[in-house]
Amino acid sequence: MTLKASGGSETSHEERQVVIVALMLAPTLGDFIEYNLFAASFKRLYRNARLIAYYRRDRPFKDAVVEMNPEVDEIWPQEGTETVEAGLFDPSRGDGGGRHVDVVLTPSMMSRTTLPSLPSLARFRIAEDIEESFRAEFTSAGLDPERWFCVLHYREPSYDTRGENADRDIDAGDPIAMTRFIIDTLGGQVVRIGHAEMTPFPEFPGFLDLSRHPGGIKIHAAAVRRARFFLELSPSGPAALAPCFGVPLARCNALIIAGPTSPDSVVLNQHLFGPDGIRVPIKTCVEKNLLDGTVMHTILRERGYQFRRNTLSEMKRIAEEITASTRDCPGWREPAEPARASPSDQVPWPIVPSRAHRIWGYGAAASAAREP
Amino acid sequence: MTYPDAIPDFSGLGPHGVRPGELPSRECRIFAHLLAQEFEPFLIQALYAAAVKLCFDHAKLFAYHGKIDTRLAGVLSMLPDITFTWRGQDRSTIPMDYFDPSSGAALSAASAQWRDLGCEKPDVMLLPSMMDWRHLGAFGRAPRFVLPRDRVPAINQALRDLGLAMTWWYCALAVPDHDTEADLEAWRSAMRSGAEIIADRHAASLVLVGDPETDIGRLPAGVLDARNLPDGVLGQSYVVSRARFLLDLVSTPWLWVAYGFGVPWAMRVSADVPVKFPGQGFVFPADPADSEKLAAAILAIIHETRDCPQWRATVSDRHGPAPNQIFLPMSPGPDARILRA
Numbered sequence: 001m002t003l004k005a006s007g008g009s010e011t012s013h014e015e016r017q018v019v020i021v022a023l024m025l026a027p028t029l030g031d032f033i034e035y036n037l038f039a040a041s042f043k044r045l046y047r048n049a050r051l052i053a054y055y056r057r058d059r060p061f062k063d064a065v066v067e068m069n070p071e072v073d074e075i076w077p078q079e080g081t082e083t084v085e086a087g088l089f090d091p092s093r094g095d096g097g098g099r100h101v102d103v104v105l106t107p108s109m110m111s112r113t114t115l116p117s118l119p120s121l122a123r124f125r126i127a128e129d130i131e132e133s134f135r136a137e138f139t140s141a142g143l144d145p146e147r148w149f150c151v152l153h154y155r156e157p158s159y160d161t162r163g164e165n166a167d168r169d170i171d172a173g174d175p176i177a178m179t180r181f182i183i184d185t186l187g188g189q190v191v192r193i194g195h196a197e198m199t200p201f202p203e204f205p206g207f208l209d210l211s212r213h214p215g216g217i218k219i220h221a222a223a224v225r226r227a228r229f230f231l232e233l234s235p236s237g238p239a240a241l242a243p244c245f246g247v248p249l250a251r252c253n254a255l256i257i258a259g260p261t262s263p264d265s266v267v268l269n270q271h272l273f274g275p276d277g278i279r280v281p282i283k284t285c286v287e288k289n290l291l292d293g294t295v296m297h298t299i300l301r302e303r304g305y306q307f308r309r310n311t312l313s314e315m316k317r318i319a320e321e322i323t324a325s326t327r328d329c330p331g332w333r334e335p336a337e338p339a340r341a342s343p344s345d346q347v348p349w350p351i352v353p354s355r356a357h358r359i360w361g362y363g364a365a366a367s368a369a370r371e372p
Numbered sequence: 373m374t375y376p377d378a379i380p381d382f383s384g385l386g387p388h389g390v391r392p393g394e395l396p397s398r399e400c401r402i403f404a405h406l407l408a409q410e411f412e413p414f415l416i417q418a419l420y421a422a423a424v425k426l427c428f429d430h431a432k433l434f435a436y437h438g439k440i441d442t443r444l445a446g447v448l449s450m451l452p453d454i455t456f457t458w459r460g461q462d463r464s465t466i467p468m469d470y471f472d473p474s475s476g477a478a479l480s481a482a483s484a485q486w487r488d489l490g491c492e493k494p495d496v497m498l499l500p501s502m503m504d505w506r507h508l509g510a511f512g513r514a515p516r517f518v519l520p521r522d523r524v525p526a527i528n529q530a531l532r533d534l535g536l537a538m539t540w541w542y543c544a545l546a547v548p549d550h551d552t553e554a555d556l557e558a559w560r561s562a563m564r565s566g567a568e569i570i571a572d573r574h575a576a577s578l579v580l581v582g583d584p585e586t587d588i589g590r591l592p593a594g595v596l597d598a599r600n601l602p603d604g605v606l607g608q609s610y611v612v613s614r615a616r617f618l619l620d621l622v623s624t625p626w627l628w629v630a631y632g633f634g635v636p637w638a639m640r641v642s643a644d645v646p647v648k649f650p651g652q653g654f655v656f657p658a659d660p661a662d663s664e665k666l667a668a669a670i671l672a673i674i675h676e677t678r679d680c681p682q683w684r685a686t687v688s689d690r691h692g693p694a695p696n697q698i699f700l701p702m703s704p705g706p707d708a709r710i711l712r713a
Contacts, residue, residue: 018701028476083468083478086499087464087465089405089501090465091500093407093463101502108473109494349698
């Protein structure tokens with residue numbers, strides 16, 4: 001190689017397109033959605049960028065999620081054991097290499113804990129026909145399109161692809177009670193989303209079950225987009241849709257403190273009990289980083305710590321709380337594009353995690369207490 | 373048991389190496405794909421990866437390379453910043469799926485060490501097209517080569533055997549590769565001109581480093597040929613590291629060796645235009661046959677390096693605080709200074 005002068009025909013830094021390859025490598029729905037949201041929002045930090053989505057077609061929702069990502073310019077879907085190797089980006093290779101890339105985002109670089117630190121989050125898009133399909137389902141089920149509704153979801157052990165998860169699965173009892181509470185007491189309507197094998201609910205006015213809808217993730221996303229809030233009763237991937245549409249999220253029975261991205265969202269964690277049966281205060285859990293998703297799993301459980309579920313009354317308080325904090329949304333939520341931060345040509349890295357939402361019982365405003 | 377004191381504190385384990393307001397609480401993991409097979413781009417990639425690591429107070433640098441020759445292996449042996457090196461076969465490279473940290477990853481590295489080291493969860497990934505040499509000057513902390521100590525005595529003995537004075541300065545002169553497009557006759561003429569100034573006027577030596585296959589003709593007085601020193605690239609790198617400056621008349625990879633050791637260099641360029649190049653370097657515009665300009669440039673860099681009357685001591689950098697961040701992408705560094713007589 002011969003050194004080249006920097007003047008002359010070299011493209012100026014401002015004009016150059018930043019090529020981003022996002023390795024959206026996750027078999028799970030929630031992670032996959034979050035990687036898409038991160039990558040789309042990250043691209044928006046640049047004045048001129050191109051986003052390439054690398055993902056595996058190993059789950060039925062993958063193409064649909066990428067389709068909803070408004071910032072993807074090129075897709076590199078992989079089937080079976082196909083893969084792309086690093087050599088593709090080696091300019092010294094004549095055998096198909098030499099693809100230029102400026103930024104590679106690996107899954108570990110697209111952490112959900114950094115989403116609230118991005119100056120603005122991208123909004124996923126919903127095709128008009130999907131929106132119309134959702135509206136038709138909603139009205140034909142007898143629900144009132146002039147009144148608000150929330151999306152409700154939780155995890156059941158019948159989710160055959162991923163199987164049982166004792167910490168996350170709940171039966172339908174509490175969700176049914178919560179649905180009635182929202183309709184009868186809070187004056188709302190409820191749309192349930194989830195997988196097709198979820199336990200059927202009894203029919204009652206103000207409730208729509210989309211879990212068996214053939215539209216799958218797209219129709220679920222359409223519902224989330226118009227919801228007053230998303231109520232998650234146990235940890236499960238579809239809740240990741242809420243930040244993609246700027247919809248407040250209330251998480252119950254949470255195992256981690258992260259997930260939501262907005263100040264009007266709230267997390268109610270499961271209660272952590274020590275080996276002596278004494279409850280660990282949520283303040284301690286937060287400040288000692290006990291709820292990061294790995295500490296309990298890898299260290300504390302074998303020392304005798306255990307989670308205990310939220311009670312129905314606690315979940316009702318959360319529902320009341322988020323209903324109150326979203327009182328500016330009496331009907332269907334009007335989709336709005338968030339203000340974009342001034343794009344730049346460079347992004348400082350790494351992005352520092354932060355938290356915008358409230359942790360139930362933690363006290364101080366979340367924005368003032370960054371996540372450990 | 374009383375709460376909260378009896379409960380272990382995991383706050384230092386913050387996700388992805390960061391905790392609020394400070395970076396990082398655990399090492400920033402950098403994964404660099406050193407895929408170049410040629411000497412110069414490999415030098416650049418290795419130095420670039422090290423420069424990124426030096427941006428952080430606490431970082432681990434993992435590097436991958438395919439089958440490499442002894443010159444490239446020598447480069448790696450001089451780079452103390454690499455935490456762990458993965459070696460592949462031939463020109464094999466890593467599937468992107470190896471960076472899936474989930475338990476359901478479609479493709480995973482066979483070695484358990486891959487995950488034990490946390491290679492599947494990098495905080496920064498460096499691919500060849502990202503490691504642009506123009507960026508190197510933008511890093512506040514320059515990467516530094518370090519020669520393995522146990523190799524130095526033998527190299528010193530070889531230099532004594534060549535007749536190099538141990539108590540006076542010398543200049544390293546980069547020899548172009550034998551298959552270069554450079555005008556070798558013009559280069560040989562320039563070497564003779566350089567020898568007249570450095571050897572005749574300053575009683576110093578001109579020590580050649582570079583491709584031993586290049587025909588350099590008859591050696592003028594004061595010129596020593598170190599291209600066949602023991603330990604290959606290590607021996608020649610040692611010559612560069614102790615030189616008062618490196619003189620490069622055709623833009624060779626040895627500039628990067630000089631940069632890696634913090635040794636000043638002067639490079640002839642064909643036009644008076646800025647060159648993005650890091651380190652304590654100068655360019656001097658001159659035609660290959662313009663011996664007057666070459667002489668002026670040599671005198672100028674001798675003046676610029678007047679603080680080095682003997683063999684150069686190992687550079688001891690005084691670093692400022694680590695920024696604990698980089699920019700994606702990095703921007704080009706400042707232009708090299710133009711050496712004027």
